[in-house]
Amino acid sequence: MAVFAFSVSPLGAGESVAGPVAEAVRIVRESGLPHRTTSMFTEVEGEWDEVMPVIQRATEAVGAGGHRVSLVLKADIRPGYTGQLDAKVRRVEEALAADEEANGHA
Numbered sequence: 001m002a003v004f005a006f007s008v009s010p011l012g013a014g015e016s017v018a019g020p021v022a023e024a025v026r027i028v029r030e031s032g033l034p035h036r037t038t039s040m041f042t043e044v045e046g047e048w049d050e051v052m053p054v055i056q057r058a059t060e061a062v063g064a065g066g067h068r069v070s071l072v073l074k075a076d077i078r079p080g081y082t083g084q085l086d087a088k089v090r091r092v093e094e095a096l097a098a099d100e101e102a103n104g105h106a
Helices: 017-032 047-060 082-103
Strands: 003-013 035-038 042-046 068-077
Touching: 003 017, 003 082, 017 042, 017 047, 035 068, 042 047, 042 082, 047 068, 068 082
Parallel strands: none
Antiparallel strands: 003 042, 003 068, 035 042
């Protein structure tokens, strides 16, 4: 099990890449895998063999207009753990809350 973060965009497609990026996000959403999209990355959680074809399809969709494509990919591979897409963020928020409480800033 792993959390994959990726960013994919066409190169030389003009100033706005919202359309092609939206198509990539649509592919991720339709995959049924746990995911989250932020301003810079889309995160997807699952097994290698589930996630990599989704990232491949998203990348191919972005390049469908014959554009050169930039893909940035990062993975946190942690066998035996699920739900880490939210759990990792929750642990950081809990640590911050504990620090605030310890410092009297509750």
